Amino acid sequence: MSSSVSANPAAGDAAPSAQAAGLAQVAKAPGERQARRPRPGLALAVIAGCNAMIQLDDPIVNIALPGMRADLGLSTVAASWVLSAYLLVFGGLLLLGGRAGDLVGRRRVFLVGVALFTAAAGLRALAPTTEILVALRAVQGVGAALAAPSGLALLLSMFAEGTARKKAIAVCTAVGACSTAGGLLLAGALTSISSWRWVLLLNVPLGLAILLLGPRVLDETARNRGRFDVAGALLSAAGAAGLVYGLSRAADHAWSDPTVAGPLAGGVALMAVFVAVESRASQPIVMLRLFADRGRVLAYLATLAIPGSLIGAYFFLSQFFQQQSGWSALAAAGALLPVPVTMAVTATFAVRFERRLGPKRMMALGATALAAGNVWLSQLDAGDAYAPHVLPALLLLGTGMALSVIPPTVLATSGLRSDEAGAAASVLNAVQTMGGSLGIALLVTASADRGSFTDSMSVGFTTGAAFAAAALVAAVSIRSKSA
Incomplete structure (x- = not known):
């Protein structure tokens, strides 16, 4: 979101x-006037x-x-x-x-x-x-x-x-x-x-x-x-920070580098301890029962994978337009506009699409569009014209993002008790953040040392297609009753 x-x-x-459906009960603090x-x-x-x-x-x-x-x-x-x-x-x-x-x-x-x-x-x-x-x-x-x-x-x-x-x-x-x-x-x-x-x-x-x-x-x-939950707060903060830092370092360092491997290993260990502590806490910072729902877990996995399918468009194409085609920064920014514009237009029709397709099919269709857009751009070469070789792929990416982002957000935040909304929202945001860090780390790692820039870019977009494929697998694994 x-x-x-x-x-x-x-x-x-x-x-x-929203008014017709009703609003959730709102509480008044002591001394506060009527809502x-x-x-x-x-x-x-x-x-x-x-x-x-x-x-x-x-x-x-x-x-x-x-x-x-x-x-x-x-x-x-x-x-x-x-x-x-x-x-x-x-x-x-x-x-x-x-x-x-x-x-x-x-x-x-x-x-x-x-x-x-x-x-x-x-x-x-x-x-x-x-x-x-x-x-x-x-x-x-x-x-x-x-x-x-x-x-x-x-x-x-x-x-x-x-x-x-x-x-x-x-x-x-x-x-x-x-x-x-x-x-x-x-x-x-x-x-x-x-x-x-x-x-x-x-x-x-x-x-x-x-x-x-x-x-x-x-x-x-x-x-x-x-x-x-002080212990849970400290463990979650340190563990998540270690994972994010390790992944950010992996974008331009080898995975075996101590500044990458150390924080990642430490982050994983701390998060494992965090899960153990939370399972025994009387008032945990995150209710582990959130992860008992199969549909919600698959929505989190899709949310983790989706950012990696779009990052390449901004990361590689901005360099391609300026370094390979000699465009200004403003021209490069304008060339990328079809992605957010198409995403905005598609999102306005998303609820109608969801009624006809259901969230599972809508999410699968979006992930397929993201995969197709990345595969298309993986064939891009220096000298290729923008309209026939880039624009269609950007339209696919924008459409795919709108269709694949909304259903997992809905699934991850459905069926909650009033005391679970904050935890569910924070987990969803944390997964999105982790997905962005993981995406850029793997895209840059996969495309490094590939010879020419276009060869590196091709591998990077192929990796982006793999992220979209992972989101597709999560989508088709959702049971119909969850969707």
């Missing part, structure tokens, strides 16, 4: 459906906007990175930490962020997360040194880890399971794709005409708008009685 919001007609369509009448359309816009803000940040930083290196004199290691500091903290604290929302209040944790993220995003544009820049990226990771799972849990509490929730998830997917499209163009344009510092401010206005509207349109959810 992703997304940025503006006036999206689909959000208006979701509102009456306001819910405004699900605006509330959905706020949640979608938060997802858009978080999703947009990664391409913004990547586009701004060359300017940062030149201005601040970043070494290769320092530049990698600008990216890794955020991922480590975000991935490590996601499970804790979901649990915090259950205990403290999801709206409260959501708004605190957005405030931290927005403040750090604004201050990083003023960062005078590498150390301050990396520290602010870590603070952004804390904010994202609080806001992302709490936002999804708020959506689950607002929109009843069924058509209303599916429409809300589809709207978030469409809005996220639109934000990616607009962000690519804006970042490319700003890179060409101004400083990297202005690029880093792109998602700050969105964060401020969320903080202005959020308290007015989001109602607080009931707080679950309990306490923080």
Whole structure:
């Protein structure tokens, strides 16, 4: 689930459906006035906007990175930490962020997360040194880890399971794709005409708008009685951080390198201990019963695999357009727009497709389109024209992403008790983050040392097709009653 919001007609369509289906019970804190009448359309816009803000940040930083290196004199290691500091903290604290929302209040944790993220995003544009820049990226990771799972849990509490929730998830997917499209163009344009510092401010206005509207349109959810599982929180944070760090290092180091193998082994060991501790905890940070549902587990596996089927398009094609074809950064960004635009358009029709096909077939069709798009691009060679050799594959990738992302999100968040929403949302976000790190690590590893750039790119897209095939296997393995 992703997304940025503006006036999206689909959000208006979701509102009456949510009202007709009914809203989950909202609790009042002591001394709080009677809850306001819910405004699900605006509330959905706020949640979608938060997802858009978080999703947009990664391409913004990547586009701004060359300017940062030149201005601040970043070494290769320092530049990698600008990216890794955020991922480590975000991935490590996601499970804790979901649990915090259950205990403290999801709206409260959501708004605190957005405030931290927005403040750090604004201050990083003023960062005078590498150390301050990396520290602010870590603070952004804390904010994202609080806001992302709490936002999804708020959506689950607002929109009843069924058509209303599916429409809300589809709207978030469409809005996220639109934000990616607009962000690519804006970042490319700003890179060409101004400083990297202005690029880093792109998602700050969105964060401020969320903080202005959020308290007015989001109602607080009931707080679950309990306490923080400190041991589980520490183990999950350290284990997830070790896995994310090891995978990020694997993108440009051998898997046998101690800085790769060590964190990965440590992360796996810590997560094994985490599972053992959680199975005995009276109030675990993640309820292991979430994984007793076959459909939910397969949805998590599909969510893990899907990012690897799209990463190659941005990673390889941006280099192909600029290095092989001599295009500007802005032209390269424009050439990639068919992916998010097609994804946004397809997502607006996703609920209709799901009614006719069912989530299992819809997800399988999406994974097949992703595999076909990657296989198509694996045949790309220097000198090939854009329209006949690239554009059709990008349309397949955009369509495939919309069809394959929405069903597992719905399956992973269905059949939950009220006290499970935060945990389910945090696990889903953690799996997505891990999938992105795993995807880039395996794509870069598989394509390394292949001779020419086009040979490396071909192997990378073949690897992307393998990720899509894994998502397809997960889709066809879902039992019909789960789907």
